[in-house]
Structure formats: structure tokens, C-alpha cells
Amino acid sequence: MTLHDCTTCSSDACATEMLRIADEQNIETAWHRHAAQQPQCGFGSSGLCCRICMKGPCRIDPFGNGPRFGICGADADTIVARHMVRMMAAGAASHSEHGRHIALALRHLADGHLDDYAIRDEAKMLAVAARLGVATDGRALMDVVRDVADLTLGDFQNQDEKKPCTWLAATLPEKRLKKLGDLGILPHNIDATVAQTMSRTHIGCDSDPTNLVLGGLRVALTDLDGMVLATELSDALFGTPKPVATSSNLGVLKVDAVNVAVNGHNPILSDVICQVAADLEAEAIAAGATAGINIVGVCCTGNEVMMRHGIPLATNYLSQELPILTGALEAMVLDVQCIMPSLPRIAECFHTVVVTTDPRNKIKGATHVDFSETKAVETAKTILRMAIAAYGRRDKNRVNIPKLAQRTIAGFSTEAIVAALTAVDAADPLKPVIDNVVNGNIQGIVLFGGCNNTKTMQDASYFRIATELARRNVLVLATGCAAGALAKSGLMTPEATEKYAGEGLKAVSRAIGEAAGLGGPLPLVLHMGSCVDNSRAVILATALANKLGVDLSDLPVVVSAPEAMSEKAVAIGTWAVTIGFPTHLGTVPPVVGSETVTRLVTETAKELIGGHFIVETDPAIAADKLFAAIQERRRGLGL
Ligand code: SF4
Ligand code: MSK
Structure with missing residues (x-):
């Protein structure tokens, strides 16, 4: 099967170039x-x-000509609702496990057992x-850290x-917490809610689609809880991101370096790899790699190290196999989530070593190097030395690195x-945003999140919707593989603001960028981090809601996931709706077999909780549709 003339696979020029090579070399x-x-x-x-x-x-049978019930008697509504709610539970489990x-x-x-880590951002801690209400005055930092960790656990x-989950209670506005509490969907415990979701969806349990969907909203909120705690504690441990200039796409690989890609989600190993790479620079040069070690990122681990260390992003989810096809990747180091099991099969055709590091996330054909935080530096060095050894096996005649590397400004944490x-406005920092929303220079805010999905052309919808909304003066934020797509498309630059933003947004962006000493406008798309950083x-x-004294469902804020794919994306989209945001999905979720469930999540949800799926x-x-949702919110605020 050949795809070299595929016009719908990807809008990413590097991906298209590598697919041609895949065809030529018969690589799937x-x-x-x-x-x-x-x-x-x-x-x-x-x-x-x-x-x-x-x-x-x-x-x-969706057409009514065949069976209307499963063998146990479950109908379409029950079947659709149960499976969708289980997807949310799996997503919540994944993000929350990362947070744990x-x-x-x-x-x-805090107990003194981890020599290779420190609190890098004491102010954030x-x-x-x-x-969280933990006393800090006059206390040793590690005592504070211990209390925060225990409260989180x-x-x-x-x-x-x-008693609702501590982090949710410390994050959402009072009005939203009350609404969720009144509906009985404010979770008390992440693990228990995931377990209850699995239990109520077992055969012969909850079969009422409305009750099942309400259970889904509750478990999706545990996903948000796990994400907030993961983000906030990661910032304390690894540093809170600040704007950083770097680059994105496969052109970030270097022909004369030992190239190492970090892929997955959890920064706990990749951050250490970034730190120790400099220590092994001389060994890489001695092996013939004159440019030393070049760490690049893939997927959300890529986002984590990009926003904290300026590590360039090689690519996002769907094209994660392609760095290997360049023939210039020595190692791909994996942690957890959204990692294709095909990687070792492709690596077999090259010199690349694929290294798994989590004992619960192994892949057939990969080399496993068990990682534990107690020997983080040692493990990181072992893996980097495997990469240096692989450099000697590189076939220089098979190196095909695409030329494209887009300039990217990343690292817009909430604090940044x-x-x-x-x-x-030093006295009232949110005032410039609120004033400009009121006067219409900023019509609203859109958050792009989510994945890539082969059902759509990779990255294309992100570019189209983002530029279209920016033209209409909507401020654009992005996380996860959405951020990867928009970075690769060149939209995380001030030049993109000049080119694509509407006049109002451009004026605000210039004023903020210049006051902040960025020497020009803010990038068109603000990179907020990885999937868990949707919490930012x-x-x-x-x-903003607290400042205005309104609920989240009153704000002109919308969410878009044009290529939603994973169970985590289902959970994220669901909590986005549950806390009040209109949320767009560009891929059709497996719910359309039930009119009842489809109506619940696209219409009834709007009346009940303010947010709904589009x-x-x-x-x-x-x-x-997203712009119309923003306008509806503006009218609600009297704007
Ligand atoms: Fe069929 Fe079992 Fe599902 Fe019932 S629970 S619809 S019997 S597969
Ligand atoms: S990695 S969940 S494909 S965004 Fe966070 Fe990307 Fe979606 Fe995975």
C-alpha cells in the first residue's frame, strides 16, 4: 500500500515528505x-x-431492521452510555495516575529519599x-512539601x-462548585470514582442513560482533579514555564548529533535526561557526533520539556513514528500514554533503540530500562549512553532529515x-484582558486541546479554525498535540499575530507583548503545555470569572478538539462541558447510535450545566459555531 500521493493524510510538510520515504522503503x-x-x-x-x-x-441495528436489544436486554441508549462512560473513566485514570x-x-x-530532584520553584510551591490551606510561615520547605503531598494523596x-476532592475545591469558582455539588457530581476521591464507574457499568448494573451520563460527568471531574494536581506539582518540582524561543518539526534533528527523542507524558524522567545530557556531551563528541547530544520532544513529554527547557519539538502524536524514518534518530525514550506499539517494528529497519522505562508500560521489541526516581540520574545516563552507542551504527546513506523547523515561542503558563x-497594569493584571473583552478588541477565548486522529487530515483543522477565530479577534490558547500542530504550523510566533489576527486582537497583543519586553506582539497562539496543562x-x-463575579459558564470561553482521539480526550472534553464550556469535537464520538445520549451531551447538558458538545x-x-457560542456568551454578559 502506498501513500506518497496521499492528499488527505497530513498538512504537515515534514510528515508528507516522510510518508514518501516510508513508501519507498516499504515501511508501514x-x-x-x-x-x-x-x-x-x-x-x-x-x-x-x-x-x-x-x-x-x-x-x-441502528436502522430498526434487526435486534433492538442485546442478549441481557440492554438497549442502544444503555450500550452507548456505558461504553462512553467507561472511556471517561479510563481517561481519568490515566491523567490521575500521572498526577499520583x-x-x-x-x-x-520531602522524606529525603530523592537525591536527584529538588523544588525548583519554591515560590510556586x-x-x-x-x-490548599497548608501553613507556610516559619516552616521548613520540606515540611510544607510533605503536607502538600499528603493533602494531594x-x-x-x-x-x-x-467532602469534594481538595484540588477541585481549590480550583473552581464557588458558583460552579455549588452547581456541581447540587447535581451530586462533585467527586470526593479519584480512585473510588473510577472504580465506581467501572462497577456501575458492569453487566446488570446502571442502565439508565441519564444516570450513566451523570456518572460520566462525575468521573470526568476526577480527570480534571488529576490534571490540576499534576500540573501544579510539576511546576513546583521542575519549574513554572516562562516564554522560551525554540523550534518545531522534524528539521530540529541534527545530522551531526546523537539525536534522542523523549516521548510520552510524564516529565519525571525526561526532565532529568535534559539535565544530564550536557554531562555526556564529550562522550558523544568522542563517538563522532560533533554537535554532541540533541534532545528533541514528541507528543506531551515533548511539550513538557519544550516549555521548561526550550527543547525543540520534533512532532506530535500521529507522526511519532516518523523521526525514526529520518535515519538520524539514535534513541526514542518512552514513558507513558499515547505511544504507538509499532515503534520497535519501525526501529528494526534502522539503528534506533526504543527504550521503555515504566514497568507498567512495556512494548514488545523495545529495550526496557527500569526507571525509578531514586536512581534517576544513573538511569538517564544509561539511556543516553545507549543512544551514543547507536550513533556508531547509523547508516549515513539513509539519513533524510526534512529541512523544516518552525520558530516557536512556548511556555505560556498561567503565571507567565x-x-x-x-x-x-501592575495593580490589576486581569484588567487589561477584561477591558478588552468588554470593548470587543478580544471577542473571547478558545482553548485548543486534544490529539491527532487518522480520520482527519493531520493538523489541518487546527490551523483553519485557529486562524479563522483569531481573524475574528478571539484569543487562542493551546495544549497537548493541538499545541504541537499549531507550533509546527508556525502559529506560535509574533509574525503569525501580524499576519492572521484581527485588528483588535493585534492591538492588544502588541500592547501586552511590548509592555512585557517581548519586542513585539504575543504569539498568535499561546502554548500552555501538555494535555494535563489544560488545567492552566x-x-x-x-x-477571570471570580474577578467578574460570574460562573465559568458565563464567560465567552470555548474549547475545540478538532482531532480528538484518546480516552483522555473524551474525559477532558467531558469535564470542559461539565464546568460550563461549549466544546467542539471534530471527530464523531461513538455515541450517535443513541439519540438519547447524543441529545443529553449536545443539548440537555447546556440547560443543566451550561456547557455542551458541538x-x-x-x-x-x-x-x-464556536464564534456563535462566544457571541451568545457575550450577549449573556450584556456585551
Ligand atoms: Fe450483550 Fe453482554 Fe452487552 Fe448485555 S452486557 S448487551 S449481553 S455484551
Ligand atoms: S498526547 S491524549 S494524543 S493530545 Fe497528550 Fe496528544 Fe491526545 Fe495523547
């Missing part, structure tokens, strides 16, 4: 496998295939402690259903945005 990528899967099953696509018990799979890992690391650090342990605004946008929105695969129409 995700796009080839997508083509081989066509046509995909209609029952599965619409959510009408149930595999909850071994009497199944049971399938419901960071919280446990902090606990071990103290700010977090104050937010309490969100995985609390058995009092009336507030710092830039403080340069405009929630914190920013909460600050499913729209056409990016131009999606931009119109």
Missing part, C-alpha cells in the same frame, strides 16, 4: 494501517457494539500550599463522599500570562 506507518482498516465497523463507530460481557458482542506519580515523588523528596484516599499582564486554562478562566467535522463551520 499509522496512515498505512488506517487505510488497511477501511471500512471501519459501523456498529463500533456509532457505539452500538457491546462487549461488556462474554455473552456478547451484541449489536443493535508526581505527588508520590514529592512525598519521597508556597503558592500551592497557600491555595488524600484526593486518592478520602472516603467521605460529602499574568506576569505579561502585570507589565501593563481552567485556572486562568476561574481567575460535533462538527467541517473546520470552517466549526469556527462559525
Whole structure:
């Protein structure tokens, strides 16, 4: 199967170039496998295939000509709702497990067991402690860290259903917390809520679609809890991002360096790899790599190290196989989540070593190097030496590094945005944003999140919707693989602001950028980090809502996931709706087999919680719908 003339695979020029090489060398990528899967099953696509018990799979005929019930009697509504809610639970488990890992690391650090880590941002640590109500005055830092870690781990342990998760309570506006509490969907414990979700969706349990969806909203909120705690504690441990200039796309690989890609999500190993690479520079040069060691990022680990260390981003989720195809990648180092099991198969065709590091996330054919925080530096050096050894096996005749590396300004944490605004109004940093929303220079805010999906042309919708909304003076934020797409497209630059922003947005952006000493406007798209860092946008929105005395559902803030793919994206989209944001999906989720569930999440949700899903695969129409949702909110505020 060849894809070299594929006009719908990717809008990323480097990906298209590498697909041609894949065809020439007969190497299979995700796009080839997508083509081989066509046509995909209609029952599965619409959510009408149930595999909850071994009497199944049971399938419901969406046209009414065949079975209307599964063997146990479950109908389309129950089947669709149960499977969708289980996706949310899996997403919540994933983000929260990431968060737990960071919280446990902090606990071990406080107990003096982690020599290779430190609190890099003490001010953030103290700010977090104050937010959680932990006393800081006159106390040793590590005592504060221990209390924060224990309070955080309490969100995985609390058995009092009336006491909401600590981090949610410390993050969302009072009005939103009350609404969620009144609906009975404010979770008390991440682990317990995930377990309850699995239990209520077992055969013979909850079959009421409305009740199931409400359970889904509750478990999705645990996803948000896990994300907020992961982000905030990572900042304390590794540093809070500040604007940093770097570059994106496969041209960041260097022909004369030992190239090492870090891929996955959790910065706990990759951050150490970035730190120790300089120590092994001489060994790499001695091996013939005159440019030393070049660390690059992929997917959300890439976002983590890009925003904190300026490490260039090689690519996002869907094209993660392609750095290997350049023939110039010595090692790909993996941690957790969104990692393709195909990587070792592709690496077999080259000299690349694929290294897994998490004992619960191994891949057949990869080399496993067990990572633990107690020997972080030692492990990082072992892996880098494997990469240096691989450099000697590189076939120079097979090196094909695309030339494109887009300039990228990353690292707009909430704190960095507030710092830039403080340069405009030190007494009241949020005032410039609010004034400009009121006068219409800024019509609203859109947060792009989520993945890549082979069902759409890679990265294309991100570019189209972002530029279209920016032209209409909507401020654009991005995280995760959305951020990767928009970085590779060149939209994280001041030049993109000059080119694509509407006049109002451009004027505001110039004023803030110049006051903050950036020497020009802000980038068109503000890079807020990895998937877990969607929490940063929630914190920013909460600050705006509190300042205005309104709920999140009153703000002209919308969310867009044009290429949503993972269970984590399902969980993120659901909590975005649950806290009140209109949320666009550009890929159709497996719910359309149930009119009831579809109506619940696209219409009823709006009445109940303020947010709702907008499913729209056409990016131009999606931009119109998102802008219309912003206008509706503005009218609600009397603007
Ligand atoms: Fe079929 Fe019911 Fe089992 Fe699902 S739970 S597979 S509908 S019998
Ligand atoms: S990595 S969840 S593909 S954004 Fe965070 Fe990207 Fe989606 Fe994974």
C-alpha cells in the first residue's frame, strides 16, 4: 500500500515528505494501517457494539431492521452510555495516575529519599500550599512539601463522599462548585470514582442513560482533579514555564548529533535526561557526533520539556513514528500514554533503540530500562549512553532529515500570562484582558486541546479554525498535540499575530507583548503545555470569572478538539462541558447510535450545566459555531 500521493493524510510538510520515504522503503506507518482498516465497523463507530460481557458482542441495528436489544436486554441508549462512560473513566485514570506519580515523588523528596530532584520553584510551591490551606510561615520547605503531598494523596484516599476532592475545591469558582455539588457530581476521591464507574457499568448494573451520563460527568471531574494536581506539582518540582524561543518539526534533528527523542507524558524522567545530557556531551563528541547530544520532544513529554527547557519539538502524536524514518534518530525514550506499539517494528529497519522505562508500560521489541526516581540520574545516563552507542551504527546513506523547523515561542503558563499582564497594569493584571473583552478588541477565548486522529487530515483543522477565530479577534490558547500542530504550523510566533489576527486582537497583543519586553506582539497562539496543562486554562478562566463575579459558564470561553482521539480526550472534553464550556469535537464520538445520549451531551447538558458538545467535522463551520457560542456568551454578559 502506498501513500506518497496521499492528499488527505497530513498538512504537515515534514510528515508528507516522510510518508514518501516510508513508501519507498516499504515501511508501514499509522496512515498505512488506517487505510488497511477501511471500512471501519459501523456498529463500533456509532457505539452500538457491546462487549461488556462474554455473552456478547451484541449489536443493535441502528436502522430498526434487526435486534433492538442485546442478549441481557440492554438497549442502544444503555450500550452507548456505558461504553462512553467507561472511556471517561479510563481517561481519568490515566491523567490521575500521572498526577499520583508526581505527588508520590514529592512525598519521597520531602522524606529525603530523592537525591536527584529538588523544588525548583519554591515560590510556586508556597503558592500551592497557600491555595490548599497548608501553613507556610516559619516552616521548613520540606515540611510544607510533605503536607502538600499528603493533602494531594488524600484526593486518592478520602472516603467521605460529602467532602469534594481538595484540588477541585481549590480550583473552581464557588458558583460552579455549588452547581456541581447540587447535581451530586462533585467527586470526593479519584480512585473510588473510577472504580465506581467501572462497577456501575458492569453487566446488570446502571442502565439508565441519564444516570450513566451523570456518572460520566462525575468521573470526568476526577480527570480534571488529576490534571490540576499534576500540573501544579510539576511546576513546583521542575519549574513554572516562562516564554522560551525554540523550534518545531522534524528539521530540529541534527545530522551531526546523537539525536534522542523523549516521548510520552510524564516529565519525571525526561526532565532529568535534559539535565544530564550536557554531562555526556564529550562522550558523544568522542563517538563522532560533533554537535554532541540533541534532545528533541514528541507528543506531551515533548511539550513538557519544550516549555521548561526550550527543547525543540520534533512532532506530535500521529507522526511519532516518523523521526525514526529520518535515519538520524539514535534513541526514542518512552514513558507513558499515547505511544504507538509499532515503534520497535519501525526501529528494526534502522539503528534506533526504543527504550521503555515504566514497568507498567512495556512494548514488545523495545529495550526496557527500569526507571525509578531514586536512581534517576544513573538511569538517564544509561539511556543516553545507549543512544551514543547507536550513533556508531547509523547508516549515513539513509539519513533524510526534512529541512523544516518552525520558530516557536512556548511556555505560556498561567503565571507567565499574568506576569505579561502585570507589565501593563501592575495593580490589576486581569484588567487589561477584561477591558478588552468588554470593548470587543478580544471577542473571547478558545482553548485548543486534544490529539491527532487518522480520520482527519493531520493538523489541518487546527490551523483553519485557529486562524479563522483569531481573524475574528478571539484569543487562542493551546495544549497537548493541538499545541504541537499549531507550533509546527508556525502559529506560535509574533509574525503569525501580524499576519492572521484581527485588528483588535493585534492591538492588544502588541500592547501586552511590548509592555512585557517581548519586542513585539504575543504569539498568535499561546502554548500552555501538555494535555494535563489544560488545567492552566481552567485556572486562568476561574481567575477571570471570580474577578467578574460570574460562573465559568458565563464567560465567552470555548474549547475545540478538532482531532480528538484518546480516552483522555473524551474525559477532558467531558469535564470542559461539565464546568460550563461549549466544546467542539471534530471527530464523531461513538455515541450517535443513541439519540438519547447524543441529545443529553449536545443539548440537555447546556440547560443543566451550561456547557455542551458541538460535533462538527467541517473546520470552517466549526469556527462559525464556536464564534456563535462566544457571541451568545457575550450577549449573556450584556456585551
Ligand atoms: Fe450483550 Fe448485555 Fe453482554 Fe452487552 S452486557 S455484551 S448487551 S449481553
Ligand atoms: S498526547 S491524549 S494524543 S493530545 Fe497528550 Fe496528544 Fe491526545 Fe495523547
